[in-house]
Amino acid sequence: MNCRAEVLEVSVEGRQVEEAMLAVLHTVLLHRSTGKFHYKKEGTYSIGTVGTQDVDCDFIDFAYVRVSSEELDRALRKAVGEFKDALRSSGSDGMGQISLEFYQKKKSRWPFSDECIPWELWTIKVNVVNLANEQERQICREKVGEKLCEKIINIVEVMNRHEYLPKMPTQSEVDNVFDTSLKDVQPYLYKISYQITDSLGTSVTTTMRRLIKDTLAL
Amino acid sequence: MLPYAMDTDLSSQDRKDLDKFIKFFALKTVQVIVQARLGEKICTRSSSSPTGSDWFNLAIKDIPEVTHEAKKALAGQLPAVGRSMCVEISLKTSEGDSMELEIWCLEMNEKCDKEIKVSYTVYNRLSLLLKSLLAITRVTPAYRLSRKQGHEYVILYRIYFGEVQLSGLGEGFQTVRVGTVGTPVGTITLSCAYRINLAFMSTRQFERTPPIMGIIIDHFVDRPYPSSSPMHPCNYRAGEDNGAVYPSVEDSQEVCTTSFSTSPPSQCVFTVTKTHFQTPPPVVTDTLKVPVMGLAFSHQPAALGVGSADMGYPVLFAGGLNAAHPHQLLGPGKEGGVPPVPSQPAHGTQADQERMCTPLDGVHYSAATPSSSEDTETVSNSSEGKSGSPHDLLETIFIRKVGAFVNKPINQVTMANLDIPFAMFAPKNVELEDNDPMVNPPDSPETESPLQGSLHSEGSSGSSTGNTHDDFVMIDFKPAFSKDDILPMDLGTFYREFQNPPQLSSLSIDIGAQSMAEDLDSLPEKLAVHEKNVKEFDAFVETLQ
Numbered sequence: 001m002n003c004r005a006e007v008l009e010v011s012v013e014g015r016q017v018e019e020a021m022l023a024v025l026h027t028v029l030l031h032r033s034t035g036k037f038h039y040k041k042e043g044t045y046s047i048g049t050v051g052t053q054d055v056d057c058d059f060i061d062f063a064y065v066r067v068s069s070e071e072l073d074r075a076l077r078k079a080v081g082e083f084k085d086a087l088r089s090s091g092s093d094g095m096g097q098i099s100l101e102f103y104q105k106k107k108s109r110w111p112f113s114d115e116c117i118p119w120e121l122w123t124i125k126v127n128v129v130n131l132a133n134e135q136e137r138q139i140c141r142e143k144v145g146e147k148l149c150e151k152i153i154n155i156v157e158v159m160n161r162h163e164y165l166p167k168m169p170t171q172s173e174v175d176n177v178f179d180t181s182l183k184d185v186q187p188y189l190y191k192i193s194y195q196i197t198d199s200l201g202t203s204v205t206t207t208m209r210r211l212i213k214d215t216l217a218l
Numbered sequence: 219m220l221p222y223a224m225d226t227d228l229s230s231q232d233r234k235d236l237d238k239f240i241k242f243f244a245l246k247t248v249q250v251i252v253q254a255r256l257g258e259k260i261c262t263r264s265s266s267s268p269t270g271s272d273w274f275n276l277a278i279k280d281i282p283e284v285t286h287e288a289k290k291a292l293a294g295q296l297p298a299v300g301r302s303m304c305v306e307i308s309l310k311t312s313e314g315d316s317m318e319l320e321i322w323c324l325e326m327n328e329k330c331d332k333e334i335k336v337s338y339t340v341y342n343r344l345s346l347l348l349k350s351l352l353a354i355t356r357v358t359p360a361y362r363l364s365r366k367q368g369h370e371y372v373i374l375y376r377i378y379f380g381e382v383q384l385s386g387l388g389e390g391f392q393t394v395r396v397g398t399v400g401t402p403v404g405t406i407t408l409s410c411a412y413r414i415n416l417a418f419m420s421t422r423q424f425e426r427t428p429p430i431m432g433i434i435i436d437h438f439v440d441r442p443y444p445s446s447s448p449m450h451p452c453n454y455r456a457g458e459d460n461g462a463v464y465p466s467v468e469d470s471q472e473v474c475t476t477s478f479s480t481s482p483p484s485q486c487v488f489t490v491t492k493t494h495f496q497t498p499p500p501v502v503t504d505t506l507k508v509p510v511m512g513l514a515f516s517h518q519p520a521a522l523g524v525g526s527a528d529m530g531y532p533v534l535f536a537g538g539l540n541a542a543h544p545h546q547l548l549g550p551g552k553e554g555g556v557p558p559v560p561s562q563p564a565h566g567t568q569a570d571q572e573r574m575c576t577p578l579d580g581v582h583y584s585a586a587t588p589s590s591s592e593d594t595e596t597v598s599n600s601s602e603g604k605s606g607s608p609h610d611l612l613e614t615i616f617i618r619k620v621g622a623f624v625n626k627p628i629n630q631v632t633m634a635n636l637d638i639p640f641a642m643f644a645p646k647n648v649e650l651e652d653n654d655p656m657v658n659p660p661d662s663p664e665t666e667s668p669l670q671g672s673l674h675s676e677g678s679s680g681s682s683t684g685n686t687h688d689d690f691v692m693i694d695f696k697p698a699f700s701k702d703d704i705l706p707m708d709l710g711t712f713y714r715e716f717q718n719p720p721q722l723s724s725l726s727i728d729i730g731a732q733s734m735a736e737d738l739d740s741l742p743e744k745l746a747v748h749e750k751n752v753k754e755f756d757a758f759v760e761t762l763q
Contacts, residue, residue, distance in 0.1 A: 027353050030349050030352070030353065031346060031349050031350065031353075034275060034345075035264070035265075035266065035268065035275045036266040038266075038267070038268065046268045047268060047275045048264070048265055048266040048267060048268050048275065049264060049265045049268060049269065049272040049275055049276065049277045050264050050275060050276055050277065051261070051262035051263040051264040051265070051276075051277035052260070052261075052262055052276070052277070052349075052352055053259070053260065053261035053262065054259035054260050054261065054356065056259065061362070063259075063356050063361065063362075063365075064353070064356055065260075065352045065353050065356055067264065068261065068262060068263055068264045068277070069264055148357075149357035149358075152353050152354070152356075152357045153354065153357060153394055155353070156350040156353055156354055156396065156397065157395070159346060159349075159350060159397070160346075160347075160350060160395070160396070160397035160398060162343060162346075162399075168338075183266060184263075184264040184265070184266050185264050185266075
């Protein structure tokens with residue numbers, strides 16, 4: 001099975017990195033999260049309810065919708081925070097990318113560890129710009145807001161293609177498809193990683209493990 | 219609880235389920251769209267235990283009035299080929315002008331997907347489509363407009379069923395597809411067509427001049443004056459706050475007053491600035507109808523007792539314009555065709571109730587300088603009609619001096635002509651205009667001495683009489699002497715928050731409503747009282763000597 005890959009590019013100012021990344025990641029996860037499954041008798045399950053909330057950005061003229069789950073928000077913020085710090089401290093010309101990968105676990109027999117098979121990969125390439133004065137920052141606020149609107153439309157377009165999605169699992173398989181560790185929502189299994197491109201163009205890879213507790217390591 | 223069904227044929231149960239899904243999907247679609255235009259941030263909670271009442275496993279509140287409207291529009295039918303469910307979002311100003319912003323269409327076409335599982339796949343895809351709708355409703359231009367509604371305009375919705383009508387969106391509207399879901403009976407498509415040209419005008423009695431900036435004026439071409447009639451015969455319901463109904467046009471002024479004041483906690487960042495930096499009493503302030511950064515709908519809570527807010531202002535929308543002044547007159551429409559000013563007492567009693575073009579406050583204008591025509595217009599357009607007590611002439615002139623800054627007729631306004639006083643303080647973001655199709659920078663007159671300017675404003679207002687350009691630009695609010703808004707609480711925020719101070723009680727209608735006759739009648743009593751105390755007065759006078 002091929003992994004579907006989408007790449008988005010944004011140019012933002014340093015202080016906008018966090019909000020821009022969160023906007024994109026939350027929008028993707030909104031579409032890739034369901035309510036918690038409650039399995040009943042054989043073969044049937046019920047699904048919990050996903051709430052949503054509006055988020056206003058402080059540094060961008062933009063607002064987005066995210067899943068109402070503080071755990072999920074915290075996890076994303078942590079990942080994006082680390083990405084932002086890495087961007088800042090790398091001393092590079094501010095180029096990097098953050099990736100959100102959805103995968104399925106395939107159990108292998110002991111002693112082999114389980115495989116993680118990605119089925120969708122979202123990559124956001126970030127270019128951090130430095131602006132000289134408040135004038136430009138104001139323009140940047142609006143421009144980045146418009147750009148993010150376009151990105152949201154792109155994301156929705158991809159989601160709408162109704163391409164491959166993992167089959168709904170049975171109770172025993174649910175942890176191979178979904179992240180069941182959150183108490184209020186259930187996103188597909190995902191992991192976030194990032195790369196910073198230094199000024200020489202080579203990439204310094206820093207891979208982060210899934211932030212949500214995972215029972216099995218890769 | 220959604221059972222995991224194994225059916226693949228469209229059984230009668232599936233058919234029933236499908237119809238139910240489509241029906242509730244349509245209702246939820248309407249809820250999402252309308253709630254996204256209420257001007258508030260929406261927040262619903264996730265719940266891990268299914269309640270069984272959350273359709274599509276999404277926590278979407280049901281506003282009863284909205285559901286009622288939607289059901290009424292659907293009238294028991296479902297979207298089918300040629301019969302689409304449409305939600306029209308429009309904007310209505312406090313003067314009664316309105317403009318369609320978006321049309322959301324839920325359509326069905328004939329392309330069937332017979333293989334798809336209704337109770338599982340279709341349901342989940344409908345859920346996904348609703349999530350996409352949640353996301354997309356925040357990225358169209360109307361979202362930001364709706365977040366700022368309250369003082370000068372409101373966002374309204376209308377649901378209709380049948381043929382999609384996109385003609386009200388102006389030229390060059392854009393469309394965005396939210397998504398599609400194939401079903402065994404057809405493919406459901408959800409899309410949005412939205413206006414990108416936000417310039418509109420109200421023709422009223424004014425002639426039209428060709429647009430300066432080439433902004434297309436195609437709206438309200440034939441609207442009679444003074445017209446505030448709804449654009450469509452269907453119900454207008456406020457999309458704002460708790461579904462308050464907006465009453466008929468003639469009451470719009472009153473309604474706007476009250477409804478705005480009870481509108482949800484305003485997240486309006488850009489309120490119309492009709493203030494200026496002197497903070498005169500609101501009464502007089504409002505006579506300065508100036509176009510503003512942000513939304514160029516003038517909000518005139520109090521005027522010198524003159525009503526007739528039906529002379530709507532053309533409004534131009536522009537983004538990010540610089541201006542040293544928060545209030546620049548953009549009202550060419552106001553300046554044409556104004557009836558001459560009759561001489562009348564300064565009390566606005568009669569004007570209070572008249573929403574149509576009313577006699578103007580002659581007293582005010584007896585002190586007027588030659589630019590009376592402009593001011594006449596200004597005053598006549600005040601929306602609230604609350605009368606103000608007579609002002610002394612000096613104050614009037616003083617106030618009008620600010621008006622003088624904004625008297626520059628539109629036909630002198632050009633992209634390049636940013637002849638702003640104190641220009642060095644103005645943010646230099648002229649380049650924004652290049653990017654903004656709706657830009658039409660308001661210009662402010664060149665006077666150095668304000669007082670001087672008012673006395674010599676005939677040049678501007680005089681010529682402005684003939685200027686009937688009707689474009690208005692909505693521009694960002696950038697207060698005078700303020701550098702860019704960086705800090706949370708800065709001059710701009712201060713202006714916005716405090717620009718509509720409550721009416722002074724001494725200037726309230728009640729007091730102003732007293733006629734001269736009553737004043738005279740009460741004089742003998744007052745004299746009698748004073749005569750009784752004449753000894754005290756004498757003693758007092760002696761102490762002063």
